[in-house]
Amino acid sequence: MRDLPKAIATYLATDPGDTDTVAHCFTEDATVRDEGKTHTGRAAISTWRAKTATEYQYTSTPIAARSEDGRLIVTAHVEGNFPGSPVDLDYAFTLRNDLIHTLEIS
Template structure:
């Protein structure tokens, strides 16, 4: 099934297959990411977060559903890789600011 994602979110999932710099460019300068109960504020912190995750695990994230909840775009993605619990479906809650991501929360 093909789903249509808003451009900044589609760019994020494409960048997730590239590198940490590509991911960081998807976010506004003062963006926030919350993942595994840790908060990463600003592009530099987001770049470090993605670098650390990529160092620990090899994974692929495939969006399978998208919905709107208020100002958030919720993407359900099937994540498969070499981490405990794989595969898993995660919810990515995005808040956009124009063509950039202002906030992202990732939860099971």
């Protein structure tokens, strides 16, 4: 897999419970779409990530990356105690000023 931009690599490598580090990977007005919900802004993204970390224990291993329509899409193998585990998920990122501006998980 190719080298990932620093913000994306940090996001993927950071423990889900480390919400401060995760939040600082994003722009102030970033948007995350996950499980049919949209979270906008660092505070909302931090809350979303904290909730996910308390509900589920999981590991996420990036297995592929590709560019598509101006986005960097990272496919990760995710295993844990959530419904449907294990699963390969696509994380579609856009960057602005070297930080994550949008993330859509599908």
